Amino acid sequence: MIPDISQIRKDFPILDQLVNGKPLIYFDNAATSHRPVQVIERMNEFSLRTNGNIHRATHTLANKTTEAFEASRETVRKYLNAAEVGEVIFTHGTTESINLVAFSFGEAFIGAGDEVIVTEMEHHANIVPWQMMCERKGAILKVLPFSNNGELQIELLDSLITEKTKILAVAHVSNTLGTVNPIAEIIAKAHLRKVPVLVDGAQSAPHFKIDVQALDCDFYAFSGHKMYGPTGIGVLYGKRKWLDQMPPFLGGGEMIDRVTFAKTTYNQLPYKFEAGTPDYVGAIGLAAAIQYVQGYDHQILADYEHQLLIAATAKLKQIEGLKIYGEAQQKAGVICFNIDGIHPFDLGTLLDQLGIAVRTGRLCADPVMDHYNVENMVRVSFSFYNTMDEIETLYKALIRLKAMFGTMNMNSK
Numbered sequence: 483m484i485p486d487i488s489q490i491r492k493d494f495p496i497l498d499q500l501v502n503g504k505p506l507i508y509f510d511n512a513a514t515s516h517r518p519v520q521v522i523e524r525m526n527e528f529s530l531r532t533n534g535n536i537h538r539a540t541h542t543l544a545n546k547t548t549e550a551f552e553a554s555r556e557t558v559r560k561y562l563n564a565a566e567v568g569e570v571i572f573t574h575g576t577t578e579s580i581n582l583v584a585f586s587f588g589e590a591f592i593g594a595g596d597e598v599i600v601t602e603m604e605h606h607a608n609i610v611p612w613q614m615m616c617e618r619k620g621a622i623l624k625v626l627p628f629s630n631n632g633e634l635q636i637e638l639l640d641s642l643i644t645e646k647t648k649i650l651a652v653a654h655v656s657n658t659l660g661t662v663n664p665i666a667e668i669i670a671k672a673h674l675r676k677v678p679v680l681v682d683g684a685q686s687a688p689h690f691k692i693d694v695q696a697l698d699c700d701f702y703a704f705s706g707h708k709m710y711g712p713t714g715i716g717v718l719y720g721k722r723k724w725l726d727q728m729p730p731f732l733g734g735g736e737m738i739d740r741v742t743f744a745k746t747t748y749n750q751l752p753y754k755f756e757a758g759t760p761d762y763v764g765a766i767g768l769a770a771a772i773q774y775v776q777g778y779d780h781q782i783l784a785d786y787e788h789q790l791l792i793a794a795t796a797k798l799k800q801i802e803g804l805k806i807y808g809e810a811q812q813k814a815g816v817i818c819f820n821i822d823g824i825h826p827f828d829l830g831t832l833l834d835q836l837g838i839a840v841r842t843g844r845l846c847a848d849p850v851m852d853h854y855n856v857e858n859m860v861r862v863s864f865s866f867y868n869t870m871d872e873i874e875t876l877y878k879a880l881i882r883l884k885a886m887f888g889t890m891n892m893n894s895k
């Protein structure tokens with residue numbers, strides 16, 4: 483079943499504009515998605531009528547803000563099917579969520595000679611915080627590799643995990659290869675060896691229905707701005723059994739119970755991990771984004787995005803000299819590629835001249851670039867507001883640019 487895309491696009495007025503004189507085609511959704519008017523209006527209305535700092539006052543605006551903030555937490559809890567709101571921590575985004583776990587879990591559970599496993603396809607946000615912690619603690623970072631087709635070599639996991647392994651961190655969906663990793667299987671394997679798992683959900687939360695209890699993940703991190711919400715807000719889900727034992731990440735207001743110069747005691751979950759004034763307007767916007775998506779059948783949107791992926795892959799494969807990186811059996815709407823003889827930055831710039839927004843560069847995934855021995859890639863990434871016509875336009879644009887570069891190369895010989 484195909485959703486009514488033209489109706490959906492009316493909710494995203496940003497899509498209805500000319501860029502460089504051409505109708506905008508936005509294929510950079512993995513970097514950030516757009517916000518529907520419902521989210522923007524909710525945040526505006528809140529700022530216009532309600533704003534007051536949460537949790538700390540008796541006055542009406544502050545109380546209304548606190549209620550809206552905590553209602554947003556409950557919306558997130560339900561969306562993730564977390565067991566309780568104490569397990570839902572608001573952060574600034576996936577990066578902060580992972581840093582929080584790397585720091586606090588590291589402080590509580592990791593010592594010299596212990597091991598942490600990440601995968602070769604991780605975004606830097608799921609590599610560097612672990613490296614920093616390992617350096618601090620004298621621990622060892624181990625890497626689960628992927629095959630050239632973009633699938634993790636899960637069969638190596640059993641031998642990679644040892645009695646020293648303290649945590650495994652893995653992306654649900656790769657931001658470069660598009661691979662949907664079999665995280666349920668990975669979690670089950672890790673749990674058999676008593677290793678907790680952090681799932682980087684930055685690229686999965688926008689596209690799939692997530693049930694943290696069914697997955698049985700120990701931590702799950704995602705960002706609001708990639709799932710139709712605002713920037714500056716994200717979530718860390720964590721099982722209480724871990725969070726209770728982890729020390730705070732940041733210190734300050736709100737995360738304390740009682741402060742004296744002799745000793746400070748900490749607040750209960752989730753506040754122990756929410757020092758300072760949170761982005762409560764962002765949290766309210768994120769809840770509005772979740773409610774927006776819940777207005778549709780998630781499966782129908784996901785199926786439609788899959789159709790976009792299949793159609794775009796088939797089209798791109800018709801272009802001679804175009805190489806796609808990552809052809810896993812299970813893929814989300816992300817395609818990275820290069821075209822022989824054309825620098826990815828040139829491609830990105832020229833596509834922009836045609837109104838087509840794609841991402842180029844190293845995509846915060848140096849190890850993926852190294853795996854394929856390339857400096858940069860071009861990435862297109864889809865959302866349910868994209869259309870088959872847009873894919874056709876991209877295809878024609880690439881054919882045109884390729885012909886243009888072919889002529890230039892011939893002239894320069």
Ligand code: PMP
Binds near residue numbers: 578682846
């Ligand atoms: N992990 C993955 C897989 C990502 O794609 C991204 C964003 N590109 C991040 C983490 C970091 O997200 P943020 O910048 O919102 O913290």
